[in-house]
Amino acid sequence: MDKMEGSFAVEDMQNVQINIGAIVKEVEEWDQPMGPFPYPSIATLRDWDFKIMNRYKVFYSPICDRCTLCTYGPCDLTGDKRGACGIDQAAQQGRIVLIAVLMGCTAHAAHGRHLYHWCLDKFGDLPFKMGDEILVDAPLTRTIAGIKPKTLKDFGPVMSYVEEQVSQLLACTHTGQEGNFADFESKALHAGMLDSLGKEVSDLIQIVAYDMPRGDEDAPLVECGMGTLDKNKAILITYGHNLAGSAEAMFYTEDNNLWDKVDIGGVCCTAIDNTRICEGIGHPDKEFNDKYRMVGAKAKIAGAIGWWRKMVRGDCMDCIMVDEQCVWTDAIVDAEKYKVPLIATNEKIMLGLPDRTNDPVDEIVDDLVNFRMPGVVVLDPVKAGEVGVKTAIAVKPKRAEIREADPFLSEEDFKKYAESCTYCHSCQFVCPPHIKIGDVVRAAAEGNYEPLSTTYEICVGCRRCEQVCPQDIPILSLYAYANRDYIRNQKFKMRAGRGPVKDTEIRRVGAPLVLGTIPGVIAIIGCGNYPNGTKECYDIAREFVDRGFIVAATGCMAMDMSLYTDEEGKTIWEQFPGGFDGRNICNIGSCVSNAHLHGAGIKVATIFAGRNERANYDDIADYILSKVGACGVAWGAYSQKAASIATGFNRLGVPAVVQSHSVMYRRAFLGRTDKREDWEIIDARDGSKVYCEPAPEHMLYVAESVEECMLMMAKLCFRPSDNNSGRMIKLTHYCDISMKYFGCMPPDWHIYVRHASDLPLKWKEDMMKELESKYGWEIDWKRKAILSGPIRKSDVSFDPTNIERKIRVKK
Amino acid sequence: MAVDTTKNPVPFEMAQIPGPEMAKAYNTAVIGAILKKAKRPLLVVGAELFEDPVMFDKAIEIGKTGVPIAATAHSIKGFVDRGYTENVHMIGLHPLTNYLRFKDWQGLDGKGQYDVVIFMGIFYKFASAMFSALKNFNRDIKRVSIDRYYHVNADMTFGNLAFNPDQYHEAVDEVIAKLKA
Numbered sequence: 004m005d006k007m008e009g010s011f012a013v014e015d016m017q018n019v020q021i022n023i024g025a026i027v028k029e030v031e032e033w034d035q036p037m038g039p040f041p042y043p044s045i046a047t048l049r050d051w052d053f054k055i056m057n058r059y060k061v062f063y064s065p066i067c068d069r070c071t072l073c074t075y076g077p078c079d080l081t082g083d084k085r086g087a088c089g090i091d092q093a094a095q096q097g098r099i100v101l102i103a104v105l106m107g108c109t110a111h112a113a114h115g116r117h118l119y120h121w122c123l124d125k126f127g128d129l130p131f132k133m134g135d136e137i138l139v140d141a142p143l144t145r146t147i148a149g150i151k152p153k154t155l156k157d158f159g160p161v162m163s164y165v166e167e168q169v170s171q172l173l174a175c176t177h178t179g180q181e182g183n184f185a186d187f188e189s190k191a192l193h194a195g196m197l198d199s200l201g202k203e204v205s206d207l208i209q210i211v212a213y214d215m216p217r218g219d220e221d222a223p224l225v226e227c228g229m230g231t232l233d234k235n236k237a238i239l240i241t242y243g244h245n246l247a248g249s250a251e252a253m254f255y256t257e258d259n260n261l262w263d264k265v266d267i268g269g270v271c272c273t274a275i276d277n278t279r280i281c282e283g284i285g286h287p288d289k290e291f292n293d294k295y296r297m298v299g300a301k302a303k304i305a306g307a308i309g310w311w312r313k314m315v316r317g318d319c320m321d322c323i324m325v326d327e328q329c330v331w332t333d334a335i336v337d338a339e340k341y342k343v344p345l346i347a348t349n350e351k352i353m354l355g356l357p358d359r360t361n362d363p364v365d366e367i368v369d370d371l372v373n374f375r376m377p378g379v380v381v382l383d384p385v386k387a388g389e390v391g392v393k394t395a396i397a398v399k400p401k402r403a404e405i406r407e408a409d410p411f412l413s414e415e416d417f418k419k420y421a422e423s424c425t426y427c428h429s430c431q432f433v434c435p436p437h438i439k440i441g442d443v444v445r446a447a448a449e450g451n452y453e454p455l456s457t458t459y460e461i462c463v464g465c466r467r468c469e470q471v472c473p474q475d476i477p478i479l480s481l482y483a484y485a486n487r488d489y490i491r492n493q494k495f496k497m498r499a500g501r502g503p504v505k506d507t508e509i510r511r512v513g514a515p516l517v518l519g520t521i522p523g524v525i526a527i528i529g530c531g532n533y534p535n536g537t538k539e540c541y542d543i544a545r546e547f548v549d550r551g552f553i554v555a556a557t558g559c560m561a562m563d564m565s566l567y568t569d570e571e572g573k574t575i576w577e578q579f580p581g582g583f584d585g586r587n588i589c590n591i592g593s594c595v596s597n598a599h600l601h602g603a604g605i606k607v608a609t610i611f612a613g614r615n616e617r618a619n620y621d622d623i624a625d626y627i628l629s630k631v632g633a634c635g636v637a638w639g640a641y642s643q644k645a646a647s648i649a650t651g652f653n654r655l656g657v658p659a660v661v662q663s664h665s666v667m668y669r670r671a672f673l674g675r676t677d678k679r680e681d682w683e684i685i686d687a688r689d690g691s692k693v694y695c696e697p698a699p700e701h702m703l704y705v706a707e708s709v710e711e712c713m714l715m716m717a718k719l720c721f722r723p724s725d726n727n728s729g730r731m732i733k734l735t736h737y738c739d740i741s742m743k744y745f746g747c748m749p750p751d752w753h754i755y756v757r758h759a760s761d762l763p764l765k766w767k768e769d770m771m772k773e774l775e776s777k778y779g780w781e782i783d784w785k786r787k788a789i790l791s792g793p794i795r796k797s798d799v800s801f802d803p804t805n806i807e808r809k810i811r812v813k814k
Numbered sequence: 815m816a817v818d819t820t821k822n823p824v825p826f827e828m829a830q831i832p833g834p835e836m837a838k839a840y841n842t843a844v845i846g847a848i849l850k851k852a853k854r855p856l857l858v859v860g861a862e863l864f865e866d867p868v869m870f871d872k873a874i875e876i877g878k879t880g881v882p883i884a885a886t887a888h889s890i891k892g893f894v895d896r897g898y899t900e901n902v903h904m905i906g907l908h909p910l911t912n913y914l915r916f917k918d919w920q921g922l923d924g925k926g927q928y929d930v931v932i933f934m935g936i937f938y939k940f941a942s943a944m945f946s947a948l949k950n951f952n953r954d955i956k957r958v959s960i961d962r963y964y965h966v967n968a969d970m971t972f973g974n975l976a977f978n979p980d981q982y983h984e985a986v987d988e989v990i991a992k993l994k995a
Contacts, residue, residue, distance in 0.1 A: 060912060062908075062911075062912050062915070062947065063947060063950070063951065064911075064943035064944060064946050064947040065832070065946050065947075065950055066832065066943065066946070067832055067833060068832045068833030068834070068835065068946075068949075068950065069833045069834075079833055079834050079835075080833075080950075081833060081834065081835045081949065081950060082835075082949070082950055082953050083953075092950050092951075093951075428976075428977045431976070431977070432824075432826060432827070432828055433827060433828055433829075435827075435939075437937075437938070441977075471828075534937070663937045663939060663940040664939060666939060666940055666942075666943035666944075667939075667943075669943075671908060671912075673908060673909055673912040674909075675912070675913065675916070677913070677919065677920065700909075701908075701909070704906070704908055704909075705907075705908045705940065706887070706906065706908075707860055707861055707886055707887035707906070707907050707908075707936065707937055707940055708861040708887040708888055710861075710887065710888035711861075711886075711887045711888055711906055714888075715906065744888050744891065745888050745890050745891050745894075745904065746890065746891040746894035746895060747890060747891075747894050747899070747904065749904065750903070750904050750905075
């Protein structure tokens with residue numbers, strides 16, 4: 004990106020930018036001067052990355068001790084050994100982490116690139132407008148690229164930048180390139196940042212092109228769950244993340260008045276995005292707006308990724324359209340077995356199927372409906388949508404006939420399979436959440452279906468058990484049979500994705516967030532590989548929304564938390580309002596929408612604190628790390644996208660907690676509280692160094708149980724900038740969660756106390772006694788004041804930073 | 815007759831095959847002797863103890879022999895409920911392992927790094943990965959599992975006893991007896 008690196012703004016000539024070697028043009032009406040790092044390359048933000056890693060030690064837990072990537076291998080890297088190329092274990096782990104983060108980053112960015120081309124083709128170059136309440140309208144694009152897009156086409160150079168950086172980063176993983184773990188991690192952090200940018204571009208393009216909600220806290224409640232799919236109609240399932248084909252199926256259904264004949268249900272993030280279509284402030288194309296207004300509310304959320312194979316076995320579909328990302332790669336095997344025609348609509352997933360893009364629709368439909376082929380590729384979204392709807396409607400009666408003659412699983416089959424279990428435990432050996440499948444099947448053989456019901460939501464649907472069963476018991480089918488009533492009745496409400504956080508909301512919560520009186524933002528993010536079932540999604544969300552945190556969800560966790568209700572039968576979306584505020588829960592949208600959570604952090608820095616975000620990434624990240632109490636959680640994290648999402652959050656100064664399977668990511672960032680020097684922070688007022696409490700203590704943390712997850716999330720919302728009232732509130736939640744789930748106070752509560760007014764009121768007296776007796780602090784009991792002991796004194800004017808250039812006056 | 819804990823040394827999750835260096839399954843007498851000989855042992859227990867609560871009592875028995883206990887996840891609650899918190903420390907498994915890999919860490923009691931860590935009652939995949947971290951980045955610490963699983967990244971482990979709780983309990987009792995002897 005030579006041209007971009009050579010860009011500069013001319014003093015006193017606002018809106019003019021000169022690109023060396025390129026054209027001179029007006030940039031935009033934006034009064035912010037260009038920051039120091041427009042379009043940063045690999046090494047540009049390395050200093051910031053090393054600051055993060057000096058405090059949060061890179062921790063590796065290798066899953067494989069070997070390297071098998073070149074012909075010198077396999078090389079054993081265990082312990083101190085090095086490979087033939089010279090690489091050591093730490094660097095090899097960093098290399099694998101970088102590759103994983105790049106996989107995630109490219110999945111999001113390529114999604115954005117596809118949407119960019121498709122939306123420009125379909126809608127033309129639309130003006131980029133996010134409405135009157137969102138003026139900081141593309142925060143990551145502004146912060147990273149230093150540009151303010153005016154139309155969709157302006158995102159083209161941003162995508163090109165991401166693609167070039169990805170290419171450079173991937174090159175670094177070749178044998179004989181990078182050899183140091185910290186530099187691999189700096190590159191992974193760079194890829195994580197690019198991932199956040201790619202997500203933002205993807206979502207902003209679809210928000211504008213498909214007129215999705217722009218920060219609507221009252222986005223409609225949509226139907227969610229397998230039971231919402233009307234079996235009296237044909238059921239078309241659209242599965243993946245890219246709505247292009249799925250949206251066309253909806254438009255075709257609307258144009259032809261077919262909603263009484265077909266139900267369109269989404270799986271994974273396509274589900275969320277379907278329900279956002281045309282629910283925004285109004286499409287600029289009047290005809291399109293008139294025609295499709297609120298069409299999104301007609302689509303249904305069939306379910307999150309973890310439910311996919313359960314839906315197949317539960318006979319919840321007549322036709323499948325797959326697009327991209329998180330589609331189980333054996334979808335076509337299931338589709339063929341259960342006679343559900345499959346249409347692949349995106350080049351990224353073609354499954355060995357014939358490309359019928361150029362064939363007439365009716366010919367394709369005829370072949371699918373008569374099962375001449377199990378599936379087809381149709382890369383034109385418009386044609387794919389029509390094929391999907393027509394096939395679903397036409398194949399439904401044929402499938403019904405087949406099922407009548409040969410049901411999925413009869414009562415007799417069920418008994419026969421259950422009784423054939425030899426209790427060998429092969430299934431339990433491979434079950435990720437350790438379900439005692441042998442016991443469950445044995446109980447079923449004895450006529451007790453309850454264990455099959457109670458473990459249904461815990462099963463992640465991986466099908467490993469079936470593959471190792473020496474008796475070939477179709478265990479997922481036993482689950483589906485025993486839970487057929489549950490499947491029928493799985494009917495809930497979920498709030499449609501609302502899109503970005505509004506500037507007005509940030510103005511409202513900015514001060515309480517930075518001071519700590521809103522104790523934090525809890526960002527709940529996607530995926531379905533839960534260690535102990537979907538219920539924990541709801542439990543986490545409910546715990547924090549009840550405590551007054553701002554809770555924001557995206558992706559599959561948003562769907563999974565919708566499957567539970569309170570005593571009044573209300574889902575969490577019906578219990579709480581959908582704003583970005585304390586005691587609210589907002590569904591931001593799909594996976595790519597979680598860029599708006601990065602965006603919310605950036606907006607606190609720019610709208611509340613008046614920081615210039617333009618090409619000023621490290622400054623903004625430093626502000627967020629020091630002052631914005633926020634913590635991400637990916638309790639069902641499974642994919643490389645989750646790795647890139649978390650890494651992107653980390654570079655922006657936001658810590659994340661993940662579940663115990665996430666050790667597969669191999670790397671964490673963990674603080675050492677015993678190392679005083681790691682926690683020195685600069686006071687920007689005069690450059691003095693202040694030894695701070697570890698806030699936040701870790702950057703990427705694996706929790707073993709949901710209880711530990713919740714405690715850690717509360718703890719990772721501490722920030723050095725908390726005022727006394729804010730610290731007291733945060734400490735109250737931290738201690739209260741510990742008392743609730745651990746039965747005792749956390750052992751480190753005292754290190755977060757700077758002043759007596761930081762102490763939670765309900766334990767204040769006891770805590771002061773303990774500070775004196777156990778930790779030797781000096782207490783003035785008359786004034787109820789702490790005289791000595793804390794790591795640092797409370798100072799309302801303290802302006803913490805980790806960046807030297809932020810020092811205002813040097814001491 | 816002693817339980818044969820050397821049988822069935824297959825990774826609990828079959829695909830957990832890390833590389834050339836894999837754990838050996840030992841009998842209870844050898845493991846007990848290693849623990850007894852340790853100068854700075856640390857018993858690390860996790861939330862799986864709640865699924866088999868008698869294991870809390872066994873952990874407490876080990877604690878009473880002078881072996882400090884790191885209670886990971888929310889397992890501290892099991893000790894609080896039983897009124898035993900004497901040498902039990904509440905800490906997450908992830909930060910604990912992070913500390914363990916640094917030779918300069920002074921331990922939960924400030925008296926120095928540990929020489930033997932013993933895992934019990936921890937979610938298999940997590941425990942395996944933490945053993946791997948120590949296997950690769952601090953080889954001065956001996957890694958011992960007295961869990962019901964064969965732990966491939968440990969130095970010393972039982973074979974799989976996951977489907978025979980009685981035998982597993984007996985095996986742990988034998989280790990405790992050796993420790994007390």
